[in-house]
Amino acid sequence: TVHPAALLSLPKAELHLHIEGTLEPELILELAARNGITLPHPTLEVLREQYEFSDLQSFLDLYYANMAVLITEADFADMTRAYLARARDSGVRHAEIMFDPQAHAARGIELSTAVNGIAAALASSEAEFGISTVLIAAFLRDETEESALEVLEALLAMRAPITGIGLDSAEVGHPPSKFIRLYKRAAEAGLRLTAHAGEEGPPSYVEDALNLLGVERIDHGIRAVEDRILVKRLVREQVPLTVCPLSNVRLRAVDTLAAHPLPQMISAGLNVCINSDDPAYFGGYVGANFDAMAAEFAWDAATAELLAGNSIRSSFAPDARKDALL
Numbered sequence: 039t040v041h042p043a044a045l046l047s048l049p050k051a052e053l054h055l056h057i058e059g060t061l062e063p064e065l066i067l068e069l070a071a072r073n074g075i076t077l078p079h080p081t082l083e084v085l086r087e088q089y090e091f092s093d094l095q096s097f098l099d100l101y102y103a104n105m106a107v108l109i110t111e112a113d114f115a116d117m118t119r120a121y122l123a124r125a126r127d128s129g130v131r132h133a134e135i136m137f138d139p140q141a142h143a144a145r146g147i148e149l150s151t152a153v154n155g156i157a158a159a160l161a162s163s164e165a166e167f168g169i170s171t172v173l174i175a176a177f178l179r180d181e182t183e184e185s186a187l188e189v190l191e192a193l194l195a196m197r198a199p200i201t202g203i204g205l206d207s208a209e210v211g212h213p214p215s216k217f218i219r220l221y222k223r224a225a226e227a228g229l230r231l232t233a234h235a236g237e238e239g240p241p242s243y244v245e246d247a248l249n250l251l252g253v254e255r256i257d258h259g260i261r262a263v264e265d266r267i268l269v270k271r272l273v274r275e276q277v278p279l280t281v282c283p284l285s286n287v288r289l290r291a292v293d294t295l296a297a298h299p300l301p302q303m304i305s306a307g308l309n310v311c312i313n314s315d316d317p318a319y320f321g322g323y324v325g326a327n328f329d330a331m332a333a334e335f336a337w338d339a340a341t342a343e344l345l346a347g348n349s350i351r352s353s354f355a356p357d358a359r360k361d362a363l364l
């Protein structure tokens with residue numbers, strides 16, 4: 039079995055990360071105090087008791103509630119710097135960071151506050167943490183396509199430093215077909231395309247994200263294993279799947295870590311990598327996800343190297359950066 043220290047030192051890219059999901063309970067309380075906000079769960083102890091989830095929606099309810107503490111650019115910058123420091127400690131050398139612009143707009147926070155705050159932290163990330171970064175605007179699939187298009191136009195008009203778009207939040211009942219115009223507009227604007235699919239939703243959502251939205255990458259995609267034909271296609275096209283093992287266990291997309299389909303996905307020849315999703319909520323950052331899987335499945339160094347290499351090869355980083363990290 040590969041040694042945890044060897045796992046840590048492998049250069050990795052994190053491709054599936056919601057920056058709002060990196061708000062640790064301590065920082066939530068600190069920002070609440072700083073901004074004079076009264077939370078429904080006002081102490082660390084009571085707040086921590088809320089972190090037992092039964093499915094995606096039960097997590098999303100807490101995730102959106104806790105965002106209430108993010109008010110100023112400094113709040114967004116502090117959250118982002120705290121993530122970069124922890125990612126660096128996991129051996130992450132390139133990070134593709136999603137944020138939820140609609141969730142902040144809905145709370146009356148200016149788009150520019152979220153964008154400028156996050157961007158300020160990312161601007162010094164290579165120098166401060168040795169991590170190159172890419173920012174991705176994720177749209178809420180349980181909201182309308184009109185709302186997503188309005189926010190995308192606003193981001194383009196303000197020349198927000200985004201490289202791509204994603205699609206997240208409650209999956210079932212909100213298929214990719216709802217967002218065809220959004221992805222067409224983003225592609226026209228030269229943005230890279232990814233979408234959550236096959237986390238709680240069926241394999242057909244993975245297929246539709248590829249066929250109808252033209253995504254280059256699938257976030258999660260674990261339920262693709264239920265469809266043999268789809269797996270063949272994903273292998274043939276080497277579509278990157280950004281898998282999040284601890285997230286899948288905590289949201290009960292899989293019963294246990296031992297029952298996680300990742301080993302089966304690796305054997306099938308799928309292009310998979312390991313990510314933390316919402317590390318403050320799911321029990322750890324990229325390093326903890328690697329450690330847990332390596333221990334559970336007694337991985338050798340070659341398996342860990344394959345997954346770390348996949349993460350870098352599947353990133354939206356410039357080729358020169360990929361070459362430097364591979």
Ligand code: ES4
Pocket residue numbers: 056059094101206207208234237285315316
């Ligand atoms: C998310 Cl784990 C997950 N799935 C879907 N949407 C999300 N937003 C933040 N975390």
Ligand code: ZN
Pocket residue numbers: 054055056206234257315
């Ligand atoms: Zn996610």
